Amino acid sequence: MATVELERLVKRYGPIEAVRAIDLTIADGEFVALVGPSGCGKSTTLRMIAGLEEISSGAVRIGGEVVNDLPPRSRNISMVFQSYALYPHMSVRENLGFSLKVAKRPQAEIDRRVAEASDILHLNELLDRRPSQLSGGQRQRVAMGRAIVRKPEVFLFDEPLSNLDAKLRTQMRTEIKLLHARVPSTVVYVTHDQVEAMTLADRIVIMRDGLIEQVGTPDEVFRRPATRFVGAFIGSPTMNIVDADIVDGRIVFPNGDWLPVPDRFVGARLGNRCGLGIRPDDVYPTGHGLPSAAGSQVVEREAIVSVIEPLGNETLVFASYGGHDWVARMLNPSPLEPGRPIAMSFDLAKAHLFSTDHGRAIEPTGG
């Protein structure tokens, strides 16, 4: 195990900066997820840590040592690729033992460590097959097995689950979590799926356009998004964010409807326009929300139901207020009809306000 530090790390492709001077410190044994939309620089960052991509400027340190000029083989890392990148001409056994074979380890040790890895990942039945004879999930497990056989300082995962179907992805997600518990290790995990990032990581790094938007625990990035982008990116369904004017302590929507400025923002410097963000959990048809916790500030408004998406245990209700379709999560579903007005509760104690200038979250004054 080792720490990983990125210092003013830059990747340039010609005039384009794919990664723009990011700083990040990953602790020994920590599981960190890099998450963001495609093109945000997360994979490039991972590949720079791996040594597969040259570093334009800045430094990567593994275990305190600068590795900028070391080839991948000298960095003591393992990587699991999106496409698995198994060696098609080798059996599963040979794939698993390959890194030890090229390191010229004795055969007995190779056999022992391959057996260990295949026990952990339930690959024993498959050891003599070729990758082409395996299913997607099995290939994925072989790829992970190949990574753990090496006993590296750092594990790097590059969107390892994105080629699997939804059911298998959930299953493998759990397996990765169990694996990390069994094989303590420093992990850098790249994904575009915020659910994967939230469920797996100790800390999440949200990236956009080559910059880090926020670093925090899953709970922090969910409850206190630092920017409007993070607010919209984390959480499912997506946070409702509506631009509105601030007039006399009111948040006024373009059509004249309004909500009061949440109590905890009274006195904050709001300017005269901001983005109001409320998660679908915090807006609900009155009487169908979460049991209201202490310190809630519920405001009721009449909204027009537009679409209903029943999910069984809960129902997503899209209802129009202030010229915007709000997504609301309705617990204990009851029949609703599109086009009918209903009473909607907005829990403003959980609302977020974002600056319309630079998208940063506005600091609350209290509450």
Next chain:
Amino acid sequence: MKSLRLGTPFLLLLPAIVVLLATVALPLALSFYSSLTPFKLTRPETLWVFVGARNYVNAFTDPVFWAAFGRTVLLLTVALNLEMLLGLGLALLMERVTRGQRLLRTLMMFPMMFSPILVGFQFKFMFNDNVGLINNALQSLGITDAAIPWLINGTLAFIAIVTAEVWSSTPVFAILILAGLLAMPREPIEAAKVDGCTPWQSFRYVTWPFIMPFAYIAMTIRSLDVGRAYDIVKIMTDGGPARRTELIWTLVARTAYSDARMGAANAMAYASIALSIVFTVYFFRKLAAARTQIAAEW
């Protein structure tokens, strides 16, 4: 009516059957038959004298034939291996080129654009012991005073022929192997780097298995080419001096057209075709095995 309906498929295929019979089956049968006669072009009536396998027995007991046969196999082995190594090297270098690769690819294929006859003439000139470029260069550089008898000494002449052959056909290997390199997925190589491979190990264990099928395709094509080698040798040495560079096909051509012994020549030609078939089958087996190994989907 019924017989006509049965005949329709046959009638529709008839033009193709006629063409195939006239251009392939008939000449093949005729040439095979003539290999069983003492047929001489100057005495047409000999076509009707049946001598059984005598031409084959003669050829297979003739040291001149076996020398030519052996030399052809040697040329195949030496030229193919050299072309393979050089072509592989060229392809690996070419794959690294980031700018102007298309232009370089075209340049690389230049030797393939010349007729082998002209290549033969050019190399005959270059290897000429008096006015040739090679001796001239060697002497100017002070490496030797003597005029090296390139095309006169048997071994040197063979080397000269191999050089011409390799120069003109290395691009076949280079271009096919380059195609293989460009087609192979990048991730396994990256995985190998991360797995601790040195550049040589990544090549040996990952890249090479991927491009092996392409190398075998080039081998197959080139083994047929070299198996029928005639033009370059005809021009450079004409099988000489004193048959020291005689190959199967220069021998066949000499027997057929200089000596007019068509029957005997046909017998030798069939032996050569058997050789080519053996090589082709061998390389195709290798190709199939290599493809299965990397689970190729093509």
